[in-house]
Ligand SMILES: Nc1ncnc2c1ncn2[C@@H]1O[C@H](COP(=O)(O)OP(=O)(O)OP(=O)(O)O)[C@@H](O)[C@H]1O
């Protein structure tokens with residue numbers, strides 16, 4: 232039972248163990264730069280509502296950075312598909328598609344959590360006060376699940392590496408900048424606001440921010456995220472079933 | 477007996493847009509058979525293997541393993557197949573052992589004996605000294621061996637070898653031939669090997685299917701296929717090219733050689749001659 236899941240996790244874990252140091256170092260640089268530039272540099276003069284900007288920024292940064300880390304698995308799956316053909320092993324093995332998707336998604340989530348841990352360490356250094364509430368971890372897990380599953384879907388749909396880059400430039404990056412990570416969504420023009428309300432990042436960022444800064448959590452958003460989790464997971468399985476080598 | 481038929485395909489077909497890569501192939505393999513699929517570049521060998529292993533879906537036709545439809549019995553069928561793809565697809569960041577272990581998990585090779593099975597398989601493939609080395613440090617021949625060893629770890633009933641020795645030097649190629657023959661003989665594994673090397677097909681395969689432009693154009697025991705052509709060829713080197721004359725016996729060929737004005741050479745008939753006669757071009761161009 233679940234031998235396919237075990238196989239995927241074994242592979243990812245074994246590779247990660249060998250690359251851990253490089254990976255952790257490279258994923259700790261961007262959030263530090265954001266904190267310095269926007270938290271310290273710009274943020275001292277700015278407040279969002281009652282919050283100092285840096286307290287507003289850190290939850291957004293956690294959402295952004297974990298999203299980036301989760302989504303980064305799609306580039307790796309891509310390389311496994313098109314360059315090393317190692318992904319073909321999953322397609323010919325007697326395992327269910329959901330096991331492969333789940334394994335890859337769990338690994339993506341792991342990377343997302345790791346990057347969050349790094350930001351937590353920074354907040355201690357910068358003296359940013361955060362509240363750790365169990366709902367935060369639930370929201371972060373769902374957030375990481377959604378974008379890891381999206382990463383799997385993307386890597387199944389694209390036909391090469393440049394297609395992958397296209398998705399990053401036209402979907403991931405705009406989403407990161409618009410969905411309330413760096414400034415509140417209600418500052419957006421109306422047309423954008425509706426677009427943004429259709430994107431899961433808007434909801435995960437809201438819950439993540441509310442929990443970390445002690446604001447009021449809209450529990451309805453948790454259900455919204457749950458629905459996204461289910462849709463994105465099923466989509467990933469569906470695309471894997473159709474993929475050919 | 478139907479049970480004895482490991483694999484059967486009917487009218488197997490694959491099109492990519494307007495190109496038809498495989499154009500209606502009927503295959504039927506018995507337990508323990510060693511079959512060759514011989515054809516030039518682009519004949520449709522890899523596409524055939526991809527359909528048989530589940531990497532790509534046929535446009536048309538059916539595939540059954542042990543009488544069971546592939547599509548509706550994927551878990552069973554995939555478990556009885558081992559596949560050595562044309563391009564090595566080992567995980568280069570892992571060691572030989574880790575690659576094997578990954579495969580053992582995927583194919584649910586039982587836990588308590590996994591380690592032992594891996595070591596036996598590496599031993600059988602003569603790879604014990606490479607057990608804990610990273611694959612990216614291996615030579616082409618060593619990688620090939622490991623891909624084959626990995627494909628055999630779950631003891632498949634049927635092994636697909638897609639051009640197993642392409643790009644390897646003659647000595648390594650012979651080593652791999654020995655290894656493959658050992659697998660077929662010791663384990664009675666049914667083997668389907670694709671190649672565009674005439675010698676490889678003649679040396680290894682009990683039965684050869686000649687494929688060209690997606691169709692099987694001839695099929696049989698190598699010797700029988702060749703017999704229809706004669707046994708010996710006299711090659712006459714003329715200005716406009718080489719002319720080939722076929723003879724039943726060496727003496728007839730020799731007699732003809734004596735009358736020859738141009739440079740001449742006698743050799744045995746190969747499957748290349750069969751292919752040339754059927755298609756008007758060479759396999760190993
Ligand atoms: N993914 C694909 N998309 C479009 N055409 C393809 C694809 N794969 C194969 N083909 C075409 O199908 C035909 C058969 O290719 P295939 O790879 O099966 O040949 P092959 O016999 O394995 O050749 P080789 O000896 O070079 O490996 C070729 O004309 C090839 O261009």
Ligand SMILES: [Mg+2]
Pocket residue numbers: 521522523562638639
């Ligand atoms: Mg090929």
